Amino acid sequence: MQKKVLVVEDDSKMRRVLVDELKKNNFVVIEAENGQEGLETALKDQPDLILLDITMPVMDGLTMLNKLREEEGGKKVQVIVLTNSGDLGKIAEAVERGICSYLVKSDITTEDLVGRVKKFLE
Amino acid sequence: MPDIFVTLAAVIASITIVGCFCYWKTSNLKKDVQKNEEKMKRSMYELAILKELGERTGYSLNVQNIIDIITGSLRQFIDYSVTSYMFIEPEKIIFKIHVEKSVSREFINDIKNRMMNSLSALLNKDFSVTHIEEILSGALLVEDIKEPVRSFFNIPLVISGRVVGVLTIADTKVGLYREEEMSILYKITKQASSAVSSLQEVVSTEQRKLNAMMESISEGVVMTDKDYKIMVANPAAKNAVGIESKDDISIFDFVEKLGGKFDIKGKLEESVKLDKSLSVDDVVINERFFQIVVSPVKSSFGITKNEILGAVVIFHDITPMKEVETMRQDFTSMMVHELRSPLDNIKKISEVLLKKKASKSDSEYLGFVFQDSSQMLELVNDLLDVAKLEAGKFEVYKQPSDVAQIIKERANFFKTSAKFAKVKIETVFDKNIPEKTNFDPNRIVQVLNNLISNAIKFTHKEGTVTIQALLHKAGQDINKEAEVAGIKWFLNKNSQSFGVLGDSLVVAVTDTGIGLSEDKISQLFSKFKQFRAAMSEGEKKGTGLGLVVVKGIVDAHKGMVGVASEENTGSSFYFALPI
Numbered sequence: 001m002q003k004k005v006l007v008v009e010d011d012s013k014m015r016r017v018l019v020d021e022l023k024k025n026n027f028v029v030i031e032a033e034n035g036q037e038g039l040e041t042a043l044k045d046q047p048d049l050i051l052l053d054i055t056m057p058v059m060d061g062l063t064m065l066n067k068l069r070e071e072e073g074g075k076k077v078q079v080i081v082l083t084n085s086g087d088l089g090k091i092a093e094a095v096e097r098g099i100c101s102y103l104v105k106s107d108i109t110t111e112d113l114v115g116r117v118k119k120f121l122e
Numbered sequence: 123m124p125d126i127f128v129t130l131a132a133v134i135a136s137i138t139i140v141g142c143f144c145y146w147k148t149s150n151l152k153k154d155v156q157k158n159e160e161k162m163k164r165s166m167y168e169l170a171i172l173k174e175l176g177e178r179t180g181y182s183l184n185v186q187n188i189i190d191i192i193t194g195s196l197r198q199f200i201d202y203s204v205t206s207y208m209f210i211e212p213e214k215i216i217f218k219i220h221v222e223k224s225v226s227r228e229f230i231n232d233i234k235n236r237m238m239n240s241l242s243a244l245l246n247k248d249f250s251v252t253h254i255e256e257i258l259s260g261a262l263l264v265e266d267i268k269e270p271v272r273s274f275f276n277i278p279l280v281i282s283g284r285v286v287g288v289l290t291i292a293d294t295k296v297g298l299y300r301e302e303e304m305s306i307l308y309k310i311t312k313q314a315s316s317a318v319s320s321l322q323e324v325v326s327t328e329q330r331k332l333n334a335m336m337e338s339i340s341e342g343v344v345m346t347d348k349d350y351k352i353m354v355a356n357p358a359a360k361n362a363v364g365i366e367s368k369d370d371i372s373i374f375d376f377v378e379k380l381g382g383k384f385d386i387k388g389k390l391e392e393s394v395k396l397d398k399s400l401s402v403d404d405v406v407i408n409e410r411f412f413q414i415v416v417s418p419v420k421s422s423f424g425i426t427k428n429e430i431l432g433a434v435v436i437f438h439d440i441t442p443m444k445e446v447e448t449m450r451q452d453f454t455s456m457m458v459h460e461l462r463s464p465l466d467n468i469k470k471i472s473e474v475l476l477k478k479k480a481s482k483s484d485s486e487y488l489g490f491v492f493q494d495s496s497q498m499l500e501l502v503n504d505l506l507d508v509a510k511l512e513a514g515k516f517e518v519y520k521q522p523s524d525v526a527q528i529i530k531e532r533a534n535f536f537k538t539s540a541k542f543a544k545v546k547i548e549t550v551f552d553k554n555i556p557e558k559t560n561f562d563p564n565r566i567v568q569v570l571n572n573l574i575s576n577a578i579k580f581t582h583k584e585g586t587v588t589i590q591a592l593l594h595k596a597g598q599d600i601n602k603e604a605e606v607a608g609i610k611w612f613l614n615k616n617s618q619s620f621g622v623l624g625d626s627l628v629v630a631v632t633d634t635g636i637g638l639s640e641d642k643i644s645q646l647f648s649k650f651k652q653f654r655a656a657m658s659e660g661e662k663k664g665t666g667l668g669l670v671v672v673k674g675i676v677d678a679h680k681g682m683v684g685v686a687s688e689e690n691t692g693s694s695f696y697f698a699l700p701i
Contacts, residue, residue: 015469017474040261051632088564088571092519106466109535110474 003121004028008038008064009082010056014073018051021110022117035059039067042074048121049078051113052100054087062090069099078120155450180538181606185218188291188318189279200307203290204422209287212312214253215241221260224296225267236462237288241274244285257650267292275304277311294604308380342412342437346373348508349428350390355643360701362437371483388417390433394414397430404440409612413438428514454509462502467493473538489542496539500575504667507568511674518565518678522558525566525627526551532570536578544583547574550590552607561570561700565675566629566699572668573631573695580693592628600628611694612686621697625683630696638687646685647673672697 005027015031018082022029030045032038036059042050050068054061061081069076079100081091094100103116186209193205206219217237219230234254271292279287289311291299336343342359346352351371360367363379376386384405393400399417406412414434421429458552472492476485510516525576533547540547570589577587591608594600595688600623601613609628638646676697687693 011467012472013465014463017467017470021474075333088519089517092517095519104564104567106462106469106503107535107564107571108531110470112531119265 002026002028003049004030005117006030006032006038006042006044006045006050008032008041008050008061009053010034010054011052011053014053017110021114025114025118027117035064035067039064039074042068042077043071046073048078048115049080049117051117052079052081053082054081054091054093062094065094067098080116080120101111135288161407166288177179186218189287190218191220192291194305195648197222197422198290200291201293201295202273203293204233206233207239207287208241208254208391209279210241210245210285215249216257217254217258219259221263223294224261224264224452227263229269229271229292229294230263233274233290233292234470236271236274237276237290238287240278241285243367243663244278244288245682246459269296272296273298275307279311279315280323281315284500309498340439342435344376344435344437344440345432346390346434347432348394350387350433353375353432359435359437362407362412362439374451378452380407384414388433388510389414392416394418394430394433396544407437410439410441411444413440432445437628454506457506462499462506462576465499465502466541469499474566476538485632492538493542502572503568503669504572507671507674508667511671516674516678518561518562518675521558522559523566524557525555525559525561525564525629527592528563528567529570529591529629532567533589535571537575539575539608540578540587543581545578545581546584546586547578548586548588550588550607550609552590552592552603552609554607555591555627556593556701557698561627561679561699562675565678569672569675569697570629570631571651572672576695577633577635577693581633582635585634587634588632590630590632592630594623594626594628596622596624611696613694613696623682625701626698627701628696628698630693630694632692634692637689637691638685638693639698643687645687647683 005022007015007018007022007029009018010033012033015033018028026092030047032041034056038050038052040062041047050101052061052065057085059067065079065081067078068077081094081100081102082105083091083099083102084105088102088104091100091102095102101120103113108116123298133454133632135200135583153426187348189207189209193207196202196205202220203223203225204219209216218235219233221230240248272295275291278285281287293299336354336356339356340358341361343354343356344352344359345354351379352371352373355365355376357367357372360371363376365371365375365379373387373390384402384407389400389402395415395441399415401413401415403413405414410624415438417434418430419434420431421431469492472488472495476488476492480488506695507516517632524660529549536547574587574589581587588610590607590611592600592607592609593602594603604611604613609630611632672695673683676699679699681697681699683697685693685695
């Protein structure tokens with residue numbers, strides 16, 4: 001069965017690249033452009049994994065993550081936070097609590113990223 | 123014949139005359155020599171006095187101190203029973219007497235009256251009601267000695283044109299104190315007083331300058347003596363802590379106003395006790411930021427040299443610096459979003475496109491886009507990290523991580539760049555390296571990114587970049603361990619750089635590039651020098667800031683970083699993380 005991945009990213013170009021690459025690798029991909037939208041979509045569509053940006057308008061990724069984990073339907077979904085190394089400090093706590101994994105955007109190729117997603121969903 | 127006698131007589135006469143003349147001359151000469159000798163002795167004495175004066179007083183402006191030295195030296199060339207001086211102070215007259223040979227109380231009283239009279243005459247003032255503080259030293263007063271004052275000499279003490287007292291010598295013998303000796307005494311007192319006068323002038327000028335400076339500088343300055351009594355507190359210091367301007371300001375005013383923000387008294391005591399400057403940053407007083415420096419003040423010359431005289435506290439207002447710092451931080455986060463994200467997009471998109479089948483020239487152009495965006499992204503990342511390192515905000519989050527996995531991923535990550543530069547990337551792993559070691563994987567990725575991208579840049583076409591990992595056991599020969607593991611690097615037996623290294627994970631990135639000379643190696647990890655080198659050589663190879671970041675990250679792991687190289691053969695950049 002095809003796995004469902006939600007991409008929450010405000011940068012439309014980055015989102016497009018991610019969505020396309022994931023689709024090419026046989027994932028069902030849904031997208032959202034901020035935390036608010038991401039939270040609603042995640043609860044409604046129940047994805048297997050969320051790729052989550054941190055710095056976004058309306059609602060940032062960290063707020064969305066915390067809200068998601070408060071909801072019954074959002075406790076189990078795997079979350080990979082996509083961050084800039086500058087924002088690492090912000091999510092360190094979330095990572096320590098084990099509520100997400102993370103990848104530093106500029107340190108990873110799209111190929112590696114897709115590879116990671118596959119590994120997570122095995 | 124008579125001619126001969128005449129001639130002989132003439133010769134004898136001449137000889138006699140010449141002889142007499144010579145004798146006269148010689149005796150004159152003797153007298154001259156004696157006189158000169160005497161003169162020289164006196165000049166030398168004067169010089170000695172003045173020199174002693176300078177040394178012993180240590181340029182102190184204590185006139186009394188100076189007079190003490192003069193009177194103390196007098197007995198070397200003048201006979202006297204008693205030497206004394208009177209010195210006028212605002213509320214009293216100091217009368218200091220040194221008794222060389224015992225005299226009676228009456229003798230002293232006689233001198234005292236004479237001196238009082240001469241002071242009154244000199245200053246045209248009545249001192250009869252002024253309190254006189256008498257300080258007597260030397261031989262005992264003996265009432266049985268009925269000898270009166272028979273010789274007496276009195277010299278006014280003048281400083282800056284003002285009579286400040288009188289100096290006296292007196293004896294029981296008659297006819298002492300020849301005019302000649304007295305002229306020297308005059309000369310000495312005159313020179314001493316003129317020295318003091320000019321010194322006073324210099325000091326008061328300096329004092330005025332210093333005061334003007336203290337009043338006008340923006341730094342708050344508080345000076346205290348040894349007992350932490352405040353000598354000077356300039357307006358800036360009072361403003362800084364918010365003390366109203368008042369005359370008698372004490373250290374407790376500062377203690378009270380500073381409250382728990384800065385223990386001024388404690389720091390003063392600590393600074394004096396340890397004899398060193400203490401600096402405390404970021405003290406917030408009345409919503410402004412201060413750097414406060416406390417230093418001991420030491421005497422710099424004279425016999426009191428190096429003696430601690432007190433301490434000084436400087437309040438340096440760093441609020442503007444803090445504001446600039448905030449602006450820089452804002453700028454930094456602006457860079458993150460406005461520069462880094464789009465660059466990352468360009469890089470990722472070109473990377474995706476590069477994998478597609480395209481015409482030769484298209485893929486070449488895409489390569490350019492990929493390469494340039496990678497370089498710019500690298501630069502932005504380095505700038506951000508260097509800024510963070512400088513601000514001391516560099517944190518590492520250690521977690522059990524798989525170094526081999528990370529290295530493999532890096533090799534893959536740089537495949538496109540390497541292919542473009544026609545450089546091969548290889549990996550070599552020591553079979554002993556543990557599956558997980560404790561370090562910050564993202565930071566180590568950054569370290570590797572920097573080292574690998576440098577290696578690719580500096581390697582000729584068809585060259586090789588090798589990323590290698592090795593487990594080093596404490597006490598083992600690291601070169602032997604490397605040999606066994608099949609690791610190739612430019613470290614040799616002479617490399618002492620590892621020093622005493624405990625159990626460590628050692629990672630090396632070795633290239634077959636242009637190599638580095640000794641003096642270049644020493645400059646590699648310094649930001650300033652890197653910038654300079656990059657500027658002066660006009661290299662396209664980037665700022666070299668990456669290595670500063672590498673060092674920062676490895677230091678934060680308490681590890682060590684180094685480089686070994688052979689010119690025109692290649693370089694190995696390595697780091698060791700303690701495990």
